[in-house]
Amino acid sequence: MxxxxxxxxxxxxxxxxxxxxxxxxxxxxxxxxxxxxxxxxxxxxxxxxxxxxxxxxxxxxxxxxxxxxxxxxxxxxxxxxxxxxxxxAQLGQSAPPRLKGPRIKKGLPRPVTPDEAVHLAATVEEDAKTEWIGARDRAVLILLYGAGLRIAEALSITGKALPLGETLLVTGKGGKQRLVPLLPAVRAAITDYLAKSPWPVGREDPLFRGEKGGPLAQGMVQKTMARARQCLGLPPTATPHALRHSFATHLLGAGADLRSLQELLGHASLGSTQIYTKVDAATLLDVYRNAHPREAN
Missing domain, CATH: 1.10.150 (DNA polymerase; domain 1)
Incomplete structure (x- = not known):
């Protein structure tokens, strides 16, 4: 060996x-x-x-x-x-050497506002070198924000999902599948992209294609959004994954319960979802401080 x-x-x-x-x-x-x-x-x-x-x-x-x-x-x-x-090595169930890792202070996700999400999607469309790529990039960002998907989940969708309905079967971490609702605006963005794309989508083909017809890479989505956030003057925290955080935060703020949110996000444990209660509280505190600046001291 x-x-x-x-x-x-x-x-x-x-x-x-x-x-x-x-x-x-x-x-x-x-x-x-x-x-x-x-x-x-x-x-x-x-x-x-x-x-x-x-x-x-x-x-x-x-x-x-x-x-x-x-x-x-x-x-x-x-x-x-x-x-x-x-x-x-057939050493049975004996444990590997233990070494305590550093304590990590878990930071709160930084969501973008609904307006920022819309402007990001519009900017990537306008900035693209061809019409179909612009429609694709816009559709990807709207899907991430409108359905709360991870990038890998969005890019793993194939032609089996077509024709699009009111829900979408998503394969998440560990191969676990879940149904997520597809808002009309999300379906419209994807339909517009498919109508403009030069690449036909068979049942086994990736839904989102790269410029030469291969699967769209995560790195391309990240670079595209990086250019858009610079154009809009948004902070480095405005990443594709931040759109998923925004989906969760805005749903929680609108009254969604944690268990429902856990299912929508595909979290294995409720603890992963509970962080959004802190995000929403932080957002409310910012609004309070802006409305009552004297109370911020």
Whole structure:
């Protein structure tokens, strides 16, 4: 077995065994590659990695400028990798070396306002070099905001979803599926894009296509929105994922209950959804302070 074989087995386990997203697979595989040397050619050697080895590795990564959040993610990836190595080495259920990660202060999501979301969608349409690409970019952003989807969820939609109805079956993290409502404005934006696109969409084809007909990449959506937010003078927090946060925050502010919101967002736990109660409270506090500036002191 070679170093490459080990990484390939780990990557395959993540992709097929754990059904992790391509982004997670890349990140976890890269973390494993940084930990093990090219001399590591069997699972037994990797399984013998100690807490001291892990601590020294993380110290070296910190010296390279890694922050607390990145250290926490790296440790999570490495714990999973070492557990997998111990299983492959047939060491039973013995636990991998434990190393306490840094405490991370979880920040609140920064939603955009409904007006900002509309202006972002209009700006990406106007800024595009062709009409069909503009219609596509507008449709993607409206879908993210209007249905609360993750980028990966939106870009994984295929022609099986057509013709569009009042709901859309979405495949989220871990391959879990959920039904989300499609507002008329969202359906209209996608229909307009499909009418202008030069690429026919078969049942197995991606709904959103790149310039040359391949699947639209997440990076292209992120770059497009980055240009639009600069044009509108919005902060760096106005990312495609912020549109999902905005969907959640605005629904909560309109009276949606947490359980319904959890189902719409595809959160595995209610705790992930409860953060939006704090976001909504923060939004209300901003409104109060603006209306009563003397009370802000």
């Amino acid at each position: 070679t170093h490459a074989d080990i990484l390939e087995a780990w990557s395959g386990h993540l992709s097929h065994g754990r059904r992790r997203s391509p982004h997670t697979v890349r990140a976890y595989t890269a973390a494993a590659a940084r930990l093990i040397s090219h001399e590591a050619t069997n699972w037994e050697t990797i399984a013998r990695i100690t807490a001291t080895d892990l601590r020294n590795h993380i110290a070296a990564r910190r010296a390279q400028g890694l922050g607390n959040a990145s250290v926490a993610r790296e440790l999570s990836a490495l714990r999973a990798f070492l557990s997998f190595a111990r299983e492959k």
